[in-house]
Amino acid sequence: MSESPLVQLAVDFGLLSLIAVGGGVMTVLPEMQRMVIDQHGWMSATTFAQLFALAQAAPGPNVLFVSLIGWQVAGLAGALVATIAMIAPSSVLTFAVASAWERFRDARWRKAIQRGLAPVTTGLMLGAAYLLTRAADHTLAAYAVTGFTAGIVVMTRLNPIWLIGFGAVLGLTGVV
């Protein structure tokens, strides 16, 4: 297809919005990587991982990683289009369904869907972790930083922003 990047961003992220199970942008990282790198060739895996890292270093919802992807692809217009495409469809759905929530909150099918989707989203999250690690880490030291960060987050309640800063220092000093 020879459509403009803006149209592609709108279509791809608009669809992604409605299949973004598991609460956010994390579980759809593998799909975003597939779209952005494999399908459209918009950026390298390394750039993708670095933009993700930038988004983590910024305040606010994780979904703004999508804005950075859009920025990289088509500047400010790209950032706006990607962000709106990623949040509009799911927001319209939430708006439409919110008032009916009382009626199906305790329904069996609702609980079954929620419980059934949980292991699927866990697998998707594992996929995101695997692909992102492979994209970000090119040395043994980098893998060590990833492992160390993961260990600290699992075992302590330290604010992740410190670990991001720690990573920046290790990068600057040439350790990674």
Add this chain to the structure above:
Amino acid sequence: MAHPATHRPNARELFAGFLSIGIAGFGGVLPWARRMLVETRRWLTPREFTDVLGLCQFLPGPNIVNVAVAVGARFGGARGALAALAGLMVAPFAVVVALGALYTAYGHVPAVESALRGVAAAAAGLVVAMALKMMRAGVTRLGAGIVAGLAFGGIALARLPLVLVLAVLAPLSVLAVWRSVR
């Protein structure tokens, strides 16, 4: 509502409230949202917040964005939803675009490049940790483990489209838990 909230915000207050959530949260915005909605501004009771969160976690899309829409709609209809959504997104969007501009301008400076290598390694670690926590919390049965393994293999190793992975695994997994749900 069994426990009416003590204050019903108008559109301007919704915008301001979610603005404070948007700029406050580093690495996870939901705890800030709870603090603002339940403790600081008292728009929702703890139970109402849990209920709204339940809806927003059930639906697709970013949870916190859904929370903004649902809370905004509850107090101010479509106008309220838009006000809350705009409040949540506007400041972090500006920050992220500024970061993107800096990245475009200085991303290839050697010092910046090295720092980003370290930050990317650490950020990947955050996602690894999230995946491990989800495994620990949710994958306690063999069936769930198999489904998680298939989802991982399909998306990360075979690099299949997400739509396909979901279309196959979601119905299977829902059917598998059907008997255990009442």
